[in-house]
Amino acid sequence: MNAVIAAFRGFFKLLPTKVGLTFAFVLPLLFSVVWMTGYNGATERLGQLKVGIVNEEGEAGAAIEQAVRNAMPFEIASYGSLQEAQRQLNDGDADMIVSIPATFSADAQSGQGELTFYLNKTSAETANAILSASAERISSSLGQSQYGDSPRERIAANVVTLNDKSNFATSMLPMILGFITYVAVMTMNIQFNIASMMLGRCHGKWQIFWARQLIYVLVAALASLLTSGVAMLFVDPVASFGQMWGFHALVYAAAICLTQMTFALFGGLAALVNTGLIPFQLMTAGNIVPAAMLAPAYRHLGGFLPASNGVQGFFRLIYSGASVGPMAIHLMLIAVVAWGITVSRLALTKPKPQPVAQPAPSH
Structure with a gap:
């Protein structure tokens, strides 16, 4: 028993033992502090996400564009073309693109109104999940606010994920x-x-x-x-x-x-x-x-x-x-x-x- 105690004390006289114990105690604490402070309140910062709007209907779509802006708790930017917006999405300068098609008003009157929401597979998983869920919710609320409860005049959400790979x-x-x-x-x-x-x-x-x-x-x-x-x-x-x-x-x-x-x-x-x-x-x-x-x-x-x-x-x-x-x-x-x-x-x-x-x- 005395030999075991002597060996036990000998461990604490060696630098590798002290370094190993430091790893055991400090590393979990560091992960806890960094991640708990870094991720704290992340879902409350949705306003930091950037969403681009492409209005291909022009003046006729101005009302729905403004309604989309009002319905979203995100940072909003407008783009002149879908190609430009998708380029910004691929470059990481936007997190989602909302496209208002050129025939949106006519389609909505016939019960076929649809907004297309573009996401990027390379974006963060959490952001894509939040934005995808918000697309359906926003489309539904816009349909009710713009056209009431008429079943023929609802707005559908078409969520498209760019650069998706099945593997x-x-x-x-x-x-x-x-x-x-x-x-x-x-x-x-x-x-x-x-x-x-x-x-x-x-x-x-x-x-x-x-x-x-x-x-x-x-x-x-x-x-x-x-x-x-x-x-x-x-x-x-x-x-x-x-x-x-x-x-x-x-x-x-x-x-x-x-x-x-x-x-x-x-x-x-x-x-x-x-x-x-x-x-x-x-x-x-x-x-x-x-x-x-x-x-x-x-x-x-x-x-x-x-x-x-x-x-x-x-x-x-x-x-x-x-x-x-x-x-x-x-x-x-x-x-x-x-x-x-x-x-x-x-x-x-x-x-x-x-x-x-x-x-x-x-x-």
């Missing part, structure tokens, strides 16, 4: 390529940090640094090539293989540079810091709840994190083929800034003095 596995791919990449790189850099400390006994800090950068370049190029290639065996994305591979390489580069920077700044605590970024990235990825519905402090945080940009970009590449330029720019900035901070920190670090070899005693 459920496809919806998992953005998380695999965007988020799991970060987890893989984070784990890799934990091991690389240990390897660097071992090599520090016989190599200089810059030799080790540049050797790591060479490995990173190979990882970003080859791992993204392999993963993107395997992914395309199972799904048929709108984007080309080159686009998928190139964007995935950027996600790798940003994740590598960010996790490398934390080790340069925080040393052994970097593993906790990198893991602590996970709840922020999952929340701001926008695939469950749109960033606009998050608490104000979290809305723009995703632009500074690799996995958030990765998930958003892959949704576009896989489903709509819309431009991923903003996400690509964010990823490049993350990589460049984080890499620059790492180099600066390394330059300011003084090398540890090497022990002086003692001369062998003479006989």
Whole structure:
């Protein structure tokens, strides 16, 4: 029994034990605090969702357009054509489009009035569910307010989801390529940090640094090539293989540079810091709840994190083929800034003095 107690005490004298216990206590608390504060009141921020209206009936449809505006608790914008509105929807600048057809008034008088509501499969699941439910409710209320209870003069809701794909596995791919990449790189850099400390006994800090950068370049190029290639065996994305591979390489580069920077700044605590970024990235990825519905402090945080940009970009590449330029720019900035901070920190670090070899005693 005494030996067990001695071993028990010995555990608490070791740094890995303390780090492990910190993970066990801090990480669940961090997830709880971040998600409970970030998602708190999300459904009360429906006014942050953007809905576009296309009135193809002109002046004759002005009354119904105004009625649609009054019935919706969302931010409303008008578009001149359905093509322009759908482009805004694909680019993420609108969450839903309401189309008033050119023959709406005549159709309504004959009992065939219909409003078409366009959603985007790449938008957040929660937003699409809320908007889809509101489409039916709004159409019904408009029919009663405009035409009373006449059964011949009701307004139907036609909900169309753009960029829809029937294979459920496809919806998992953005998380695999965007988020799991970060987890893989984070784990890799934990091991690389240990390897660097071992090599520090016989190599200089810059030799080790540049050797790591060479490995990173190979990882970003080859791992993204392999993963993107395997992914395309199972799904048929709108984007080309080159686009998928190139964007995935950027996600790798940003994740590598960010996790490398934390080790340069925080040393052994970097593993906790990198893991602590996970709840922020999952929340701001926008695939469950749109960033606009998050608490104000979290809305723009995703632009500074690799996995958030990765998930958003892959949704576009896989489903709509819309431009991923903003996400690509964010990823490049993350990589460049984080890499620059790492180099600066390394330059300011003084090398540890090497022990002086003692001369062998003479006989």
